[in-house]
Structure formats: C-alpha cells, structure tokens
Amino acid sequence: MITGKEKSAQWKPAQPIAILIVAPFIMVAVVILSVLYGAKDMSFSIVLDAILHYDRENVDHAIIVTSRLPRVLAALLVGAFLAISGAVMQGMTRNYLASPSIMGVTDGSAFFITIAMILLPGASNLTMIMLSMAGSAFGALIVFGFGSLLRGGLSPVRLAIIGTVIGTFLSSLSALMATYFQISQDISFWYNAKLHQADMDMLLLALPLGLVGFILALLLSGSLTILSLGDETAVSLGQRTTVVKALAMIAVIAMTGTAVALVGKIGFVGLIIPHITRFLVGVDYRWLIPCSGVIGAIFLACCDLASRFINYPFETPIGVVTAIIGVPFFLYLIRTKGGGKHA
Template structure:
C-alpha cells in the first residue's frame, strides 16, 4: 500500500515533542518520584549536595539519553538489514550481530580490562562484524540457508554458541558478574563518559544509513532489478553493513544486548510510512528511540519498586511479533 509523504513528515515534525515527553517522564518517575520543579532546578541551578539533583544529572538523564540513542541505533540497523537482505526476520539480535559484540566485549573485559572507552566501542564493532560474518557465512554454505527462517535459526545457534563460550570464559576468570550486565542490558548503569564518546560513532552510522537510503530501497527490490537499474550492489552492501556495524557495535558497547528493537520497529515503521527507505530510516530512528525510552520507563513499574530488565520488556513485545511474522509470512524472502 502506497503511503503519503505527509505521514513521515508528521512523524519527524512531531518527534521533538515525543522525545521531550519521554525525557521528562524518565526524569520524574522511578523508584523515587521527583517533582517537575526539582527537575528544573537540577538543570538550571544544580546543587551537588541535593540528592535529587544528583539522581537526575548522574543517573536519569544519562539513562534516558542512552535509551533514546540505542533505540534509534538498533531500529535503523534492523531496517538496513531487512532492506539489504530482503529478509523480514533480519535484525541485530537474530543475526548474531549483538552476540558477536557482546562476545568480543567479554574477551576484552577478561584480558584487557583497562582499555579506554573508545577502544571498547571499536572492539564491539569488530565483534558485530564477526557475528554477522559467521551467521551469513554458515547460511551461504547450507542449502536455502539464507531463507528468513533458516537464517534466524542459524543466527540463534551462533549467538547461543558465542554466549556460551563467553559465559564459560567469564566464569573461569571469575568476572561473570561483570560480564552478565552486558548480556542483560546495563541501561540503568550507563557510563556518562562512554555515552559522550559513543555519540560520534552512532551518528556516523546514522549518516551512512541516510546516505544509502535511496539505494537500499532499490536493493530491496531484488538483486537482478537493482543491477538492471544500475545500482552498484556490492558497494551499497558494504556501506550498509558498515552502518550496521557502527550502530550495533556502539549500542552494545553502551548498554549491552537488547533484543527485538531492530526486528519490531522497522516493520511498524514500514506499515506506517511505506517501503521507501528515505522515509523508513529516519522514521525508524525516531520511533525506535521513543519505543526504547518507553520500555525503559515501563521496566521501572512492572515489579515496582524493583526494576525489571529492559530486555524482558522488549521480549514481551518482540516474541509475539516474531511468531506473528513466522505464521503470516513463512519462508517468504522479502523486506
């Protein structure tokens, strides 16, 4: 169904309001409720002796900023993967990209625990490329291995394998508690310094995605059609996968593994705005950002006053959506 360009324009124009609302609610609500006046004073007249001011500036603001950034990064990464591979199940969490990042971060924490933050991000990106390479490599060796369902199975197996090795290494070197936060998401423990350092990497990935968006739309029509239209498919695939590695590696280095955002959000976005990736990518970034911020807010109240891991919240939404896609689309290979 063809979508009017007014819808993506409306989403983008209204996005500052929804992002501001998500930030406000995230600042005000949690285990300790904070008034709007206190929040304003913390931003305009910070008092280091005020506990509420400390909570806002050192915990809640970095936390919601991380949720917004990671939500946008993972959603765009998933949209790119679905468009380039024409696989409706493609996403960082199902194709081994997240697991590869977490695996390399585990190795880094065990053997090189004092690396600077920027090196941690770069190594996380290398892990993203490793995970994706293993999954698509094995998929290409198996008959029909690149079909959506089989590739998802291969991704799950490779991801479980990498996670198991990482867990065994972490237990042997007695750092399992430190490593566990990367596999269960540490969005509530985000490092503000790492947050600032991660922004240039993630923004570069978003800019690459926007640059390639028109070509991704053509690539999503199929290899033969794309080549017939003069598209340099290998170049576009390279740029696109570089964007995915930048976005996913940054997201995992920042908060650890969060599943299903990259699967669910691109489909919702395409349902709303159509299949033109010039609209899908920026709208996925906005919707993904707000979605993960809302999930983070919900995680604080599901088992109040205790926090539920944000991965549980995204799974509550993502698993039924995954099963719905399998039921309705089966083995069909189309973005």
Template sequence: MRKKIPLPTFILWLSPLVIVFTILSSILYGAKDIGWSTVWGAFFHFDSGNVDHQIVMYSRLPRVIGAILIGAFLAISGAIMQGMTRNYLASPSIMGVSDGSVLAITFCMIFIPNASSLDMIIYSLIGSAIAVGIVFGFASLLPNGMSPVRMAIIGTIIGTFLSSISAAMATYYQVSQNISFWYNARLHQMDPNLIKLAFPFALVGVAMALFISRSVTILSLGNEISVSLGQRTVLIKVVATTSVVILTGISVALAGNIGFVGLIIPHITRFLVGFDYRWIIPCSGVLGAIFLALSDIFSRFLNYPFETPIGVVTALIGVPFFLYLIRKRGGLKHA
C-alpha cells in the first residue's frame, strides 16, 4: 500500500514549483503584458537598449523577489509572535512593530539625510526593537495586559501613536514625499541593492526562527508547562523576539509597512499542519511568500489599468479575518 505523504511535507515539496509559477506570472502580467520570448531573452540575452528587458530585470523581477521575501518574513514573524505570546491576534502590524520601524526610518531620513541603505536597515531594526519593548512593557504593567484582545488594543494604540509621530515629523521637516514610500508599501519601487544588503540579516533571522521552533511549540503550551519541562523560557523569548525584530525590520526597510500578512498566514498554516512549530514556521514562510506575491499580482488588476496599493489588498482579506478572530477567539489564548 502506498504511504501517504504528510501535508506539511507536501506543502514544502510543492512550494518551489508554486513559487516559480508565481514569479513567472508576476513577470509576465501587469499594466503591460510581456511575452515568454521577451522574458527568456531578458534572462539569457539581456539587451540594455530593450525597454521590455529593462522592465523584466530592473522592475518586475526585483518586485516579485521582494514580495516573496517580505511575505515569508512577515508570516514567520507572526507565527513566532502567536506561539510565544499564546495570542491569536499577535502580528507585526497589529502589535506596532512595523510602525516602530517606519518611525526609525523617518528619523533617519530627517536627521541623517545621507544615510546609506545599510543605515536604513539598521535603523529599521532599532525601531522594531523599540516598538516591541514599548508594547510588551505596557502590556506587562496593565492588569490582564497579556490577554489577546488587550494586547492587540495596546499594540494598535502604540502603533498608531508611533505612526502619528512619523507623519508629524515628516510633515514638519517637509520630507513627506520621500517617506511616503514606507507608508504606502510600494513594491514596484523595490531596490535590488537593498535586497542584497538585507539578505544576510534575513538569513540570521530565519535561522534563529527555525532553531527555536521546537521550543516555541513547548512555549505555546504555557509558561508553567515550559518551565516544568526544563525550558529556559527567558532565553527562548529573547531569541524569538530578536528574530521577529530582524525579520520585521528588514521587511519595512525593503517595502514599507504591509499589514495582516503576519496575522492571516500563521492561522491558515496552523489549520493545515497542526500545532507543531517545527512545521508551522517553515510552512508559514512559504505560504506567506506565495500569498503576498499573488496579492501583488491581484493588485495590478483590481482597478486596471491603475495599480491598487498592496496594503489595500491585504486589508481586504485581513480586516474581516481580524474581526472574526476577535469574535471567535478574542477571549481565548492560543492553546
């Protein structure tokens, strides 16, 4: 009798084919459709004088690669946050982490106008770390502050506050035009050089996430159970938080603030593969990559021939999903 392949394994095996299909679709279709022969020529016989070749190599290819990486990073961050806090509503966008990165980048653009791309990444990471510290600090001080709904409210309030400071600073110092990229998450302005610079940081963040995946599974059972099993909970939380800070900070530095990916994808993944974070984290990464890349393709046709901001597309799916979670599981912690 033929042995059935476990669903998590099937997802990971199938994902490379789906990602390749998504990359090709993203390159082929947009405001201007580009034929297979042109794409082939751009890859293997690049002509700098050919406008279509330039669109493929300098616009659409970096765009889809960026979408895949960001989708994976945000989904992994959301999975870690939900497992670590046992909170179904946790995600980088809802907990204010992304807004902290935007504030730090705004600060960098105003006071260090000649900052390099690497400086932008580092400031974005610092902003993520500060936001995480503020949100968890407030949550720990308030009665029942770690409950899912209260923590989501705290994160939303802190995120809105940080975002407001960013907007006020950008307006006062007249850099709103420059900083608008990070508010509106324009994937079509993806910088290939920034992707190259961010890649080593991303490898560290993903490696940390995979390394602690088994520990996050135990942590998701509750702090008391984790301690009774001999787990060093403080160390695991520090490593998990560092991974979230790195992956979220990189995502914001690459394309700005994109919401709801880190909320939606971990739930879908958990439904498909169960509650073992050794599977949830890698599967969330591949599903998040595919989700954001497909959302980007959809954004090009939602109001054709004009592009819809990617944040609008993710919000169309994410807001109803968020409200559903509040209604169904808002008072329950992640089991």
C-alpha cells in the first residue's frame, strides 16, 4: 500500500530534481577527498599537477592517476549500477528484500569469473565482463527457479533465504575450485572487492556496457512503476508483464555483471539505497531509478573513503563497511515488513 508520504513525493518532483542537481557537486567533493586522502595524503597542488602535467616517473603522480582516480570513479560507477539494479529488482518482483547480492546475481557472476580464471587464464577484459554477465543470469535463474518450485518460495523472506543459500553454495564451490587449482589469491580479490585495484582500461570498457543496462532501466521506468502495483493491475492496464520483466532482468544482468567484473562482490548497496531513495522521492520509477543511481554512487564512494580510516593505516575491505550498514538494515526490513510484498 502506498503511504501518504510516498504519494506526496510522487506528485511533487521538487525533491528528486533537487537531489539530481545537488548530487553532482557532492560527487565532485567525494572525488577530491578520495584523491587527496589515503595511506599517503596528497596536497591539492600535487593532485592538480598530476592531472595537468602527468609524469609517470613521479611516484605521487602515479598513485593519483593510476590508483586513486580510477578507484573513486569505479566506486561511483559500481555504486550507481548496483543501486539501480536493486531498485529494478524490487520493482519487478514487488519484493522489498530483492537485491543483486541477496538474489544470487553477484554470486553467479563471481562463480563464472572463477571458472574463467581456471579455464581461460589469459581471457581479455571484455571476455571477463561478458562471462560475468552470463554468471549473473545463471545465479538469478537458479534462485528464481528454485523459488518458483517451492510453495511460497517467491515470498520476500523465503526468496531471500533461497538466494542466500544458493549464493553461499556458489561461493563455497568457487572457493573449492580456487583452492584445488591454486588460484585462491587471485579469486580473493573478487571476494574481498578489489576496488583498490580498479583499472582505468577496464573502467572505460565497462562504462558503455553498464550504460546499456542503465538506459534500458530508464526506458522501462514507467512500466516498472505500473508493475510495482502488482501483476493483475499491470495486466488490466494493458502491460505485457512478461516482456517487461525479461527486459528488466537484462538491465540488471548488464549492470551487475559489469560491476562484479570491474571490482568484485560488494553487498547490500542494491538493498539499502532503493529503500532510502523511495522514502525521499516516492514510488515513481521515472525518478526512483536516476536518484537511486546518484545516491548509490555517493554512498559507495563514501564507504570506500571510510574503509581507509577505520583501521588506519591499513585498509578495511569495502565489503565489510557495506555489511556493517547493510546487515542491520536487512534485519530491520524483515522485522518491520514481515513476509509481505511492498506496493
């Protein structure tokens, strides 16, 4: 059921417009902070000099251009893709617990990447991204397939349990294969989120592929708003629900697969951000999708920045930071919403 606050936000676009106007300035501030601060602090003059007059022999310049800048840009991109994927999944399934990390999508991607690193050790970046997307589809297919076979399996809590079990199984199987084929160190980068190793070439390759999913999600935004009201309502309004769900899942696969191939598994972004955004802008997906993207980008970049100082001078894996926030939020949703579906 749509609450009064959600109706108000839905019919007053001032809030989402304000978010979309203010967000770029916050992003610029986060980028500056991320480039300036870390294990070694940099002055603003050094950062500016590295960007305008890059010298590969200068260690500070190399740290800024080849490490910190790609890292924060990857955090912004991945945060946006995961948040939008979560919003799309919650809309198409009417499941308030739906997100790539809970529904087996990210675990499927990591599983296929593990196989690729064993069978195709010299695979190109493009091949890894494509296999990651295929793994996303594989993970989602197994989870939703099992859910449809079990009585009540598509309810939010039960589907989340199925997703967690399948995800854990795929992760364990990946770890077993990595140990057997002695590639555990390489695989650990994905399972601990290798954001600190973000590569600019990989980033430039991933950007257009992920944008395909983002554009598709935007094109489906009106249909997702109707679909989130329920299948019967959507059908009565003339919507082809099967086609919309299939296209929405393609968008999720494109964005999540790209994100996992780029920086590895990062959980809870797709769960937390859509709920926060829905509270701020309402249930109209024409606003919800872009606002989820910018808020998710800022959220993950801030988590990455925080990960550098929680155990300074050592870095905390960003997956730990998102889990510290995400696990209590997950439990809060189960406690407050029970087993029902959102409107």
